[in-house]
Amino acid sequence: MTRTLCTLGFLFFLSLDFVSARHVPRSCHPHSSRSNSNSGTHPSSSVIAVGSAPPAPAPSTNGSSSCFPSAGFIMPSTVPSSTDGWWCSPNTEYAFLGFSYEVTACATIVSPEIRQSLTKLNSDFADIKNTFGSRYVRLYGACDRDGFYDDIVSAAWATGLGVHALIWFGFDGGNQWMARRDSLVSSLTSNPKAKFVTRGVQFGSEPLFDNVLPHSELASQVTxxxxxxxxxxxxxxxxxxxxxxxxxxxxxxxxxxxxxINIHMLPFFSALATFGAAAWPLVETDMNWFIEHGNGKKMYFDENGWPAVTSPGVQPNSILAQASVANEEGYFSMLDSHCEDLKLGPQGGIGWFAHIYSDEQEPGYGIYDDAGKKKFPFKPRTSC
Structure with a gap:
C-alpha cells in the first residue's frame, strides 16, 4: 500500500529573555492510496471530571482488577446493562498506555497481509495488549469502509483494550469529516458494546494547526x-x-x-532538538503550557514519538537533531525515566501513547519495523 507523509512545517518563537522556545512540528498525516479524500485522539457513565478524580476501584476478590481496561480485568461473557463502575479511574492512567494505530489499511484494495480486517485487528490488538501491557489504542487516520468502527469495537472487546476513537479531517477543505462524524456517532449509539470500549472521541487530529475550522466553530462542534x-x-x-x-x-x-486533553508531542521537530534521550525540556515546556491552561483536565500524550529515519516529509529543523533507532528508543526511555514527573500531572498524572505501532503504518515511527520485528526492546513502565 502506497503511503506518503505530509510535509512538516515549523515555526518557533523565542521569549523576550531569549531562553524559552516553542516548536511547531507538523505531524505526519497518513494518506491512503485508495482516495485523495483521506489525505488531507471516558467515561464512567459520565464524562471525565475536570477536578479531582474519584479513587480507583479496589481489586476484586478473585485476583483480577474490577475496572476496565486494567491488566487483570476479565471481560464479561455478556454486555453489562450499564457503564456504572466499569471504567478505571482517570487517576490510574499515567505512564505508558498503548499505541497510536493508523487505520487507512482497512480498504479492500490493500494487500491481504496488511489489510485491517477483523482478523487482523484481533491479532494486532491482542499483541498490543499482551506483549506490551497496553490498556488503550488510539486510532489515527481515516477508514471510510462501512462497519469498520464496529470491527474496532469487536476487536477491542475481544482483547480487553479501550479505544480513543477519531474523526479525521482532510486537507482539502472538504466536508467529508461530517459523514465520518455521523457514521461514528451511529456506531457509538447503536452498537451495544461501543460505550464499554470507547474511552473518548477525538474531534480531529491537529484541526487547529491545520486551520480546518475557526476555533470558535471547532469549540461549537465539540459541544x-x-x-x-x-x-x-x-x-x-x-x-x-x-x-x-x-x-x-x-x-x-x-x-x-x-x-x-490529547496532546501531540513530537519534539524531534523543534529547532532546539538534539537527541531523543535529551528531549525532556522540550516535552516539559509544552506539558506545562497545557497544565497552565487546561483547567485541571486529564492529559494524554497521544501522537508522541521520535522518528528512526528521515524522509522527504520528515526533516529536522535543527542541524543537531538525530533521527535513528537509537534516538527513537532513547526518547521512550527518557519518558520512562520521568514517570514520577508525569505522575504529578492533573488527575493522577499524564498517560502516553507510542506513535506508532508499526512502520507499515507510518515509516520510521513504529515500534515494529515493516518486517514485523521489534526495532529495539520496548517494555515501558505502566506505573511508578
Missing part, C-alpha cells in the same frame, strides 16, 4: 458532539499540538469545551 454522545456517556476531545492552540490566541474556548 454539539458531546450532546449527541451524552446518552452513551462518551466524552470528546481534540488531538492537537500546543502550538495549534497558541497560534489561535490560545483557543481557550476549545480547551474549555473538550472533556480531556
Amino acid at each position: 454539539s458532539l458531546k450532546s449527541k454522545l451524552l446518552g452513551v456517556g462518551i466524552p470528546v476531545t481534540v488531538s492537537e499540538l500546543a502550538y495549534g492552540y497558541q497560534e489561535r490566541g490560545g483557543a481557550q474556548d476549545v480547551l474549555n469545551a473538550i472533556d480531556f
Whole structure:
C-alpha cells in the first residue's frame, strides 16, 4: 500500500529573555492510496471530571482488577446493562498506555497481509495488549469502509483494550469529516458494546494547526458532539499540538469545551532538538503550557514519538537533531525515566501513547519495523 507523509512545517518563537522556545512540528498525516479524500485522539457513565478524580476501584476478590481496561480485568461473557463502575479511574492512567494505530489499511484494495480486517485487528490488538501491557489504542487516520468502527469495537472487546476513537479531517477543505462524524456517532449509539470500549472521541487530529475550522466553530462542534454522545456517556476531545492552540490566541474556548486533553508531542521537530534521550525540556515546556491552561483536565500524550529515519516529509529543523533507532528508543526511555514527573500531572498524572505501532503504518515511527520485528526492546513502565 502506497503511503506518503505530509510535509512538516515549523515555526518557533523565542521569549523576550531569549531562553524559552516553542516548536511547531507538523505531524505526519497518513494518506491512503485508495482516495485523495483521506489525505488531507471516558467515561464512567459520565464524562471525565475536570477536578479531582474519584479513587480507583479496589481489586476484586478473585485476583483480577474490577475496572476496565486494567491488566487483570476479565471481560464479561455478556454486555453489562450499564457503564456504572466499569471504567478505571482517570487517576490510574499515567505512564505508558498503548499505541497510536493508523487505520487507512482497512480498504479492500490493500494487500491481504496488511489489510485491517477483523482478523487482523484481533491479532494486532491482542499483541498490543499482551506483549506490551497496553490498556488503550488510539486510532489515527481515516477508514471510510462501512462497519469498520464496529470491527474496532469487536476487536477491542475481544482483547480487553479501550479505544480513543477519531474523526479525521482532510486537507482539502472538504466536508467529508461530517459523514465520518455521523457514521461514528451511529456506531457509538447503536452498537451495544461501543460505550464499554470507547474511552473518548477525538474531534480531529491537529484541526487547529491545520486551520480546518475557526476555533470558535471547532469549540461549537465539540459541544454539539458531546450532546449527541451524552446518552452513551462518551466524552470528546481534540488531538492537537500546543502550538495549534497558541497560534489561535490560545483557543481557550476549545480547551474549555473538550472533556480531556490529547496532546501531540513530537519534539524531534523543534529547532532546539538534539537527541531523543535529551528531549525532556522540550516535552516539559509544552506539558506545562497545557497544565497552565487546561483547567485541571486529564492529559494524554497521544501522537508522541521520535522518528528512526528521515524522509522527504520528515526533516529536522535543527542541524543537531538525530533521527535513528537509537534516538527513537532513547526518547521512550527518557519518558520512562520521568514517570514520577508525569505522575504529578492533573488527575493522577499524564498517560502516553507510542506513535506508532508499526512502520507499515507510518515509516520510521513504529515500534515494529515493516518486517514485523521489534526495532529495539520496548517494555515501558505502566506505573511508578
